[in-house]
Amino acid sequence: MNLSHIEHIGIAVKSLDEAIPFWEKQLGLKCYSIEEVKEQKVRTAFFKIGQSKIELLESTEPDGPIGKFIEKKGEGIQHVAFAVSGIQDNLTELEGKGVQLIDKAPRKGAEGLNIAFLHPKSTHGVLLELCEDPKK
Template sequence: MNPTHIEHIGLAVKNLEESIRYWETIFGLKCYRVEEVADQKVRTAFFRVGATKIELLESTDPAGPIGKFIEKRGEGMHHIAFAVNDVKEALADATEKNIAVIDQVPRSGAEGLEIAFLDPRATYGVLTELCSTPQSEK
């Protein structure tokens, strides 16, 4: 699989605007992008911290993945995302190593990345995202 770096850390939040203000005020970070990913029922905001990003995730639908997460566990760390050269190859590698996956094939995520998730039951309770630039853009 060979991740190149931690791409981002995803944090589930109830209120995106309040959370953006917190990160900007307390840490002096600048939100550089807010985006809605309709098929995942989420609005996202991104901050850079060196080579890694913080992604805030606000549900646009209580029945969506982030809405359900917050209902069950409250706000907080949702996932860690690793950059890989090719998500499809990384999924095949995970499957070959008997690691359960949530996504059988990559899908589109925020910032135009291809993404896929590994099942947290197979990753010691940590929802793990794999992401890469789409092959068509490489």
């Protein structure tokens, strides 16, 4: 595995408009990007903290992954994302070690990153995401 750092922590929220002010006013962070990822039925808001980020996730459709997550578990941490180099090689290695993959090949995610998810059944209940910046 080629993990370099925690790329971001994804937090499911019911409303970006309601959640962003907490992160900005109470914690002093600045939202630097809001983006819709239509394929994932989600709107995202990003905050930088050190080398890592916080990603707030608001569902754009009740049947989207974040909508389903909130319906089942409520608002809260939805996933942890790691920065990697060679995302496809990492996926192949993990699958070879018996890790159940949600994505066998990377796909486009927020901020133009290539992403892939590992199934929580193989990660002791935590949804893990691998992220690779194609520009690096």
